Amino acid sequence: MLIDVRNLIKVYGLEDSKTHALHGVSFTIDNGDFVAIMGPSGSGKSTLLHILSFLDRPSGGQYFFEGKAIEDLSDEDLARVRNKKMGFVFQSFNLLPRRSVLDNVVLPLIYANVGQRERENRARSLIKDVGLEHRIFHLSNQLSGGEGQRVAIARALVNEPTVIFADEPTGNLDSISGRQVMTLLEQLHDRGHTVVFVTHDQMIADHAKRIIRLRDGRIESDSIIK
Amino acid sequence: MLIRDLARIAMGGLTVNIGRSMLTILGIVIGVASIILIVSVGNGAQRLILSQFEGIGSRVLVIQPGRQPQGPSDFFEFFTDSLKERDVKALTVRGSVPGIVDVAPVVAGNFSVVWRDESKRATTFGATDIFADILDVSTASGEFFTNEDVRQRTSVVVLGYKLNQDIFGDSDAIGQVVKIKNVNFRVGGVLPKKGNVGLLNVDDVAILPYTAAQEYLTGTDYFQEILIRVENEDVMPRVEEDVKNLLRMNHNITDPAKDDFHVMTPADVASRVSTVTGILTAFLTAVAAISLIVGGIGIMNIMLVSVSERTGEIGLRKAIGATNNDILKQFLLEAVILTASGGVIGMILGNTFSYVLSLALSYFLDVSWKFVLPLQAMAVGIFVSTIVGVVFGIYPARRASRLDPVEALRYE
Incomplete structure (x- = not known):
């Protein structure tokens, strides 16, 4: 089991103006799962993804990642796990501006202390996989939206993570680019990667094998798609 | 990382x-x-x-009036009239202080040197014939005044390079008569371009026998400085002490704290x-x-x-x-x-x-x-x-x- 959350609670704000983003959420995700987390805005889906991906800590409940409790890990440990085991794809791509595609893709490997030659080799082969080898030295701001998100996916994969988290990965893309990105994520899943993504779009969610629906910080439904 | x-x-x-x-x-x-x-x-x-x-040489002691200056408030000590002819005489007497080669009293002033329509303000030094040696210059034309001139109070003057240029331009100054404080002085010599020696710009000065300077210009009987040249650097500290003792005796001073003069080396000044x-x-x-x-x-x-x-x-x-x-x-x-x-x-x-x-x-x-x-x-x-x-x-x-x-x- 990769992810095991039990009665997860997240509260924002101080004493008098507390908002409950998550009201006791429990589920597990196995290695190789392809999960969509759905829900209207304010349902807590982004909050859940942030906690699952170690960007935020829960206010209550338990979270075991590969059997280890998050509360036992320091911020440094979380950074290390994010670097080695997790890949991130964001709605607005979050590429470093005015840097080349190659520079952007190698970034996680720099923090993993991978030597320069190996960094470039790995990045080049992934850039090729996402079909951007002709753009390798282009600056990130010269790319189209779809290309930008493919660079981001290459970056997410470069450190061979166990799980890929994507936050509205098609949110800023036209439908064609969106479909390309989802196809890429499907291929990753087919190759055995675990993929967890957040979306409010049913069409996009339908690419996944399992949909967890949230409403008001609670799980409304958790269904396997055949 | x-x-x-x-x-x-x-x-x-x-x-x-x-x-x-x-x-x-x-x-x-x-x-x-x-x-x-x-x-x-x-x-x-x-x-x-x-x-x-370094141009002055390391073999020169400078005696100045007033006690050793300790701060700006001692500035006026320089105007003390404690250094007089008798001190020079005492120092000059052979054997009074072994190691002394020359004694050169200096009367400093600031006067206009006038020739026809030209007038130029200059630092004037009343000195002896060995002053040129101490400054390490010899005349470019004409002659420096002699010891005899000093004794006779001859009204003769030696001009610095720039002073001569300013007054006479390209014409020959030797033998011309200039007026300093309305007294006629014959130009005996002109110095070559020399620049600074210590803090003094030699090119701007007029040098004349100190006796003439006291008589015709300052009307005083004391010196602003007495320069002493010694045999070699090794005897400097001893000569300095001997000179101090001699002057104290001359001035009836028993307590060195009450000295009305002080002795410096160029190294001190530097x-x-x-x-x-x-x-x-x-x-x-x-x-x-x-x-x-x-x-x-x-x-x-x-x-x-x-x-x-x-x-x-x-x-x-x-x-x-x-x-x-x-x-x-x-x-x-x-x-x-x-x-x-x-x-x-x-x-x-x-x-x-x-x-x-x-x-x-x-x-x-x-x-x-x-x-x-x-x-x-x-x-x-x-x-x-x-x-x-x-x-x-x-x-x-x-x-x-x-x-x-x-x-x-x-x-x-």
Whole structure:
């Protein structure tokens, strides 16, 4: 089991103006799962993804990642796990501006202390996989939206993570680019990667094998798609 | 994270906005450049002064009226009339102080030297025939006055190079009669171009027998200085003591604290001048150092702006595995690279200015001003500018490292 959350609670704000983003959420995700987390805005889906991906800590409940409790890990440990085991794809791509595609893709490997030659080799082969080898030295701001998100996916994969988290990965893309990105994520899943993504779009969610629906910080439904 | 990668990331952060980076370091550049310039020029001035004192020779003692000056309030001690003919006589008596070669009393004044329509103010020295030896000059034309002239109170004058040029231009001055304080003096000799000896510009002076100077010009019977030439450097300390004792006896002084004269060597004067220029240099350097602090504050401001502009970048770096420490190091290193390169540029500029200035001073003031590469100041400049980067970079860097990744990622 990769992810095991039990009665997860997240509260924002101080004493008098507390908002409950998550009201006791429990589920597990196995290695190789392809999960969509759905829900209207304010349902807590982004909050859940942030906690699952170690960007935020829960206010209550338990979270075991590969059997280890998050509360036992320091911020440094979380950074290390994010670097080695997790890949991130964001709605607005979050590429470093005015840097080349190659520079952007190698970034996680720099923090993993991978030597320069190996960094470039790995990045080049992934850039090729996402079909951007002709753009390798282009600056990130010269790319189209779809290309930008493919660079981001290459970056997410470069450190061979166990799980890929994507936050509205098609949110800023036209439908064609969106479909390309989802196809890429499907291929990753087919190759055995675990993929967890957040979306409010049913069409996009339908690419996944399992949909967890949230409403008001609670799980409304958790269904396997055949 | 590897150091090389850290450096590359920091450099990347700076070169993305190279124009702003350059403007940011301007304060540091100016600060370090001024420090280098001040120290270099200060050292040059000091060296120049010291070299001029070397011209007097190390075998000369200078007796001045008044007690050893302890501070500015003792300035008026110089006007004491304690050094008189009898002192010169006592010192001149063979064997009174073994080791003395020559004794040269000096009557200083400031008078206009007039020839026809030309009038020029000059420092006048009433002296003896050996004054030329002590200044280490011999006349370019004509002759220096003799001991006999001194005894006879002959109204003869020897003109410095520039004074002669100003009054007579290209015409021959020897044998001409000039008026000083309405008394006729025959021009006996003209000195060659010499420049400074000690603090005195020999080219601007008029030298005449001290007896004539006392009689016709100052109307006094005392001396502003008595110069003593000794056999060699080794006997200097003993001669100095003997001279003091002799003068005390002459002046009926039993308590050395009540001396009405003091004895100096050119080295004393030089070291006193060095102290003054040293203090001045240190003071100006301190003023310039303030601009380094101001420059540091400028860097801190820009780094804070940069941190908030790059919040998204910081969020991303954290998401993909940068620790707080990695982010801290990145921004701290950016600040240090900024200030240190400002220091290097400032150092190059400061030395360039100083070098150009040394050429200009040598050319226009006609002195042998030597450019001094201030190695110590350069080391301090680089060190301090680096420290400024650390001190003023730490706050923005901490701020960057403590950003919440979720908040930072949301930033557009």
